[in-house]
Amino acid sequence: MPVTATDVARRAGVSQSAVSRVFTPGASVSPRMAAKVRKAAEELGYRPNRLARSLITGKSRVIGLLVAYLDNQFYPDAIERLSRALQARGYHVMVFLASNEAAEVDGVIEDLLSHQVDGLVMASVSISSDLAGRCADLGIPVVQFNRAQGDDRLSAVTSANLAGGREVARHLVACGHTRIAHISGWLGASTGQDRARGFAQGLEEAGQRLFAQIDGRYDRQAAQDAAVELFSAPAHARPDAVFVGNDHMAFAVMDVIRFELGLSIPDDVAVVGYDDSPIAAWPAYDLTTMRQPLGRMVEQTVDTLLDRIEQGDLAPRRVEIGGTLIRRGSTRPLQED
Amino acid sequence: MPVTATDVARRAGVSQSAVSRVFTPGASVSPRMAAKVRKAAEELGYRPNRLARSLITGKSRVIGLLVAYLDNQFYPDAIERLSRALQARGYHVMVFLASNEAAEVDGVIEDLLSHQVDGLVMASVSISSDLAGRCADLGIPVVQFNRAQGDDRLSAVTSANLAGGREVARHLVACGHTRIAHISGWLGASTGQDRARGFAQGLEEAGQRLFAQIDGRYDRQAAQDAAVELFSAPAHARPDAVFVGNDHMAFAVMDVIRFELGLSIPDDVAVVGYDDSPIAAWPAYDLTTMRQPLGRMVEQTVDTLLDRIEQGDLAPRRVEIGGTLIRRGSTRPLQED
DNA sequence: TTGAAAGCGCTAACAA
DNA sequence: TTGTTAGCGCTTTCAA
DSSP states (O other): OOOOHHHHHHHHTSOHHHHHHHTSTTOOOOHHHHHHHHHHHHHHTOOOOHHHHHHHHSOOOEEEEEESOOOSTHHHHHHHHHHHHHHHTTOEEEEEEOOSOHHHHHHHHHHHHHTTOSEEEEOOTTSOTHHHHHHHHTTOOEEEESOOOSOTTSEEEEEOHHHHHHHHHHHHHHTTOSSEEEEESOTTSHHHHHHHHHHHHHHHHTTOOOSEEEEOTTOHHHHHHHHHHHHSSOGGGSOSEEEESSHHHHHHHHHIIIIISOOOTTTTOEEEEEEOOGGGGSTTTOOEEEEOOHHHHHHHHHHHHHIIIIIOOOSOOEEEEOOEEEOOTTSOOTTOO | OOOOHHHHHHHHTSOHHHHHHHTSTTOOOOHHHHHHHHHHHHHHTOOOOHHHHHHHHSOOOEEEEEESOOOSTHHHHHHHHHHHHHHHTTOEEEEEEOOSOHHHHHHHHHHHHHTTOSEEEEOOTTSOTHHHHHHHHTTOOEEEESOOOSOTTSEEEEEOHHHHHHHHHHHHHHTTOSSEEEEESOTTSHHHHHHHHHHHHHHHHTTOOOSEEEEOTTOHHHHHHHHHHHHSSOGGGSOSEEEESSHHHHHHHHHIIIIISOOOTTTTOEEEEEEOOGGGGSTTTOOEEEEOOHHHHHHHHHHHHHIIIIIOOOSOOEEEEOOEEEOOTTSOOTTOO
């Protein structure tokens, strides 16, 4: 049933390896040969079997994508772009879902290896960070996307989280706030930690201190709880501004502030997020946020990974891309102090 | 560098085929042999090469997932569940992104075939419907997820869109509305059409007629434009309720109604969506919507596909799963008429 | 139950 | 430029 190169060869009256050459970019074939073979292939509906090709070349042209959850819109957006970019360069993405349980992580490694992926993108903060290291030990090129855990042998592409946190602090101070809190991203992850550190630094540089800080763990529910805790106090005892570690949590925090506690944004409380995920621009949230330049992050991820795979460029790269503060309605305009 | 079955065989002092048997479920090996081989494999860090296995068995245990865009949260959610379910059964998902352009679609088919996917899930409404047919012609099992285009040879899993549309109509009438409009899903797709037809039927059965209908094409921008068109009129000349073809569009419509036109939901206008995507439950939207039972839809998709692949069950299945109306704050409580 | 041998569909020397 | 040949790492007969 499946048409093989041998079938095509027979019909075209040439050798099987000639057929192979016609379908191998960069091989030397005469135009006549190519035409003859392509015609026969067309007639038979032949396409090369990538499994067989991969078995020989040792290259599968498949990139593993490891993610944990897709509820934060930033990630589907990233996956879509990543997948398109790789597809454009002749690769495809195989999805591996993992949570944090050791047993599951082991299984995933088995899967990854047995599928002979050429490389791996880790696009989830909440995955055991030594998984990346173990894959790297086994010789699989790994790029961490939006995280920079682990040792320096691992490549990583992130936005400038430290600088970003600092910029958010400056903005909130410039808006005239004096009781500024932080519901952080997961402090077990580099992104969460860097944003929190940058934020604290920024406040200090402006002569302020954090009013309060709670670990939101990049989890919607945890962020909600944190918001209730922070904003249930009377006006003088609660923050007048809060920086939330990513947009996904910020939406939950805004909902609590407005609909559960009846406070107004930005008049009672200003809110800033991180990511500029698509929903941040929706009028119902209109969230001021640090934009992570997704397009460029994806580009860098793909370049880093494919350079490693195709050029054997072994030096790990740590790419950091500057973000931009996007001012929207969840913070007051400046000079209002 | 890569460890092969032959390496393991040598170390264990057995034949290479014995090693193969140990890693082939259901093959006959003595416990002693198994132990010896597993020990050697462990020591060498061996895992079977799935490419080589697939080349022989003709089964890749890879399922292609064809999607167009991931901006509607319903789909990432579906992908996550689908991928987990398949992973649990020893399969993996390879992502193929396609828009609607003929050239691109052809390229995608080439890719799918050359990667020897065992089956294909089409999870996007906006893809040329004959693509599914062409894959089916080539012998690849195809299941359409959340769409039921094309001829009957294709399996499809959907929710009961006709009944769902009807139920929405009944609900809006019961709430006392009399000028009921519809911003439909894409009318070129079965889901959009069925929901619209069911909705119109439901209104008729209640002695009403559609106040207006615009094709929103499952597109956020188109839905926004439609909302402006419908609701810019003075109170007596505009709808007092609108059924939007999916949640993703409904959010845009709600934003226009509230923030652009300054109307109130549900007092001036009631809004109903379709999907019950995660965001519908967020307080900022609190959207009444027909829930598509995602978990069961995914189960059925996986079962249908794997039965076809593993049992050779060739009869196409058309599964329709009943939805549930989830009442939230975007429609008034009953008896308010 | 085990090993020897053939071959899945292809690429990549090597010769011609 | 083309054909011949030898495998890639594995599964699967077939004999032993």
